[in-house]
Amino acid sequence: MITLRGLTKRYGEKTVVDGLTCVVAPGSVTGFLGPNGSGKSTTMRLTVGLDRPTAGSVLVNGKPYAELKHPLREVGALLEAKALHPGRSAGRHLLAMARSNGIPAARVEEVLATVGLTDVAGKRAGQFSLGMGQRLGIAGALLGDPGVLMFDEPVNGLDPDGVRWVRQLMRSLAEEGRTVFVSSHLMSEMQLTADHLVVIGKGKLLADAPVDEFIAGNSLSSVSVRVPTPVERDTLARHLLTRGAAVEPGAADELVVTGAGVGEVGDLAHELGVRLHGLGERTASLEQAYMELTASSVEYGVTA
Numbered sequence: 618m619i620t621l622r623g624l625t626k627r628y629g630e631k632t633v634v635d636g637l638t639c640v641v642a643p644g645s646v647t648g649f650l651g652p653n654g655s656g657k658s659t660t661m662r663l664t665v666g667l668d669r670p671t672a673g674s675v676l677v678n679g680k681p682y683a684e685l686k687h688p689l690r691e692v693g694a695l696l697e698a699k700a701l702h703p704g705r706s707a708g709r710h711l712l713a714m715a716r717s718n719g720i721p722a723a724r725v726e727e728v729l730a731t732v733g734l735t736d737v738a739g740k741r742a743g744q745f746s747l748g749m750g751q752r753l754g755i756a757g758a759l760l761g762d763p764g765v766l767m768f769d770e771p772v773n774g775l776d777p778d779g780v781r782w783v784r785q786l787m788r789s790l791a792e793e794g795r796t797v798f799v800s801s802h803l804m805s806e807m808q809l810t811a812d813h814l815v816v817i818g819k820g821k822l823l824a825d826a827p828v829d830e831f832i833a834g835n836s837l838s839s840v841s842v843r844v845p846t847p848v849e850r851d852t853l854a855r856h857l858l859t860r861g862a863a864v865e866p867g868a869a870d871e872l873v874v875t876g877a878g879v880g881e882v883g884d885l886a887h888e889l890g891v892r893l894h895g896l897g898e899r900t901a902s903l904e905q906a907y908m909e910l911t912a913s914s915v916e917y918g919v920t921a
């Protein structure tokens with residue numbers, strides 16, 4: 618479990634992490650979302666003692682990182698800036714990490730196999746591709762078999778196979794009862810991977826909710842209606858507009874309606890003698906919900 622209590626970090630005048638309070642619970646994947654520069658990496662760095670909070674605290678299994686006796690056995694992290702010795706092989710790099718944390722050497726073989734790097738264990742890390750480097754970073758996080766895992770943009774640089782592998786790995790780690798805290802900018806991937814979300818903007822907590830609840834609470838539900846001819850589409854659209862609904866063209870013969878339910882749209886079509894080739898709720902995506910919520914928190918937005 619990771620517990621943040623009023624966690625705050627300032628660099629000079631700038632407050633990068635601003636009073637974050639939340640609990641990242643075991644047994645589920647918690648997605649950590651926020652626009653560029655919102656403080657996600659800083660929060661993760663504070664969690665593993667790479668930086669000190671200006672105020673508040675962050676605890677791993679109830680203790681500050683510095684008080685953990687065997688840190689790698691309690692929390693494993695893949696962070697963005699990897700301090701890899703480029704001339705050292707993947708195997709030796711992991712072995713050095715294992716030695717300094719009292720982890721048996723045999724565990725190195727296991728994690729290399731888990732991340733699919735067994736065949737290149739003797740290769741120098743400096744020659745690794747971006748994706749191989751990510752796999753090595755994940756191996757390092759798993760080395761101590763910790764109950765808490767943190768991954769900062771783990772799918773960065775991975776091919777579609779690798780992305781799927783990371784998703785399955787996160788899911789299985791959570792199913793084993795571990796705490797999995799993962800940041801990503803890939804909303805569709807997060808929607809598939811995460812159970813719960815913590816969303817921040819400009820260092821402040823914007824949301825802390827299960828994925829379904831987050832999507833439902835931050836997006837307008839809409840209705841998709843398929844009408845075969847332009848004349849009928851126009852008739853239905855005009856009548857919906859007079860009832861205060863909003864109508865937008867969708868794909869091909871589809872209209873996307875907000876502000877009216879499925880029943881209302883169906884009944885109206887029936888009254889008007891408009892034929893329907895499809896009618897149903899449209900589920901909003903995590904991306905839509907996220908954009909709604911963070912629109913005002915984007916620090917480096919582009920103005921059109």
Ligand SMILES: Nc1ncnc2c1ncn2[C@@H]1O[C@H](COP(=O)(O)OP(=O)(O)OP(=O)(O)O)[C@@H](O)[C@H]1O
Nearest residue numbers: 628631633651652653654655656657658659660802
């Ligand atoms: N050591 C530091 N000194 C000064 N400012 C810093 C330092 N580390 C981070 N920052 C600033 O803190 C802010 C938050 O950065 P952080 O990397 O935590 O954001 P992030 O949410 O991880 O962003 P991204 O999604 O782009 O990775 C940025 O404006 C960054 O410039």
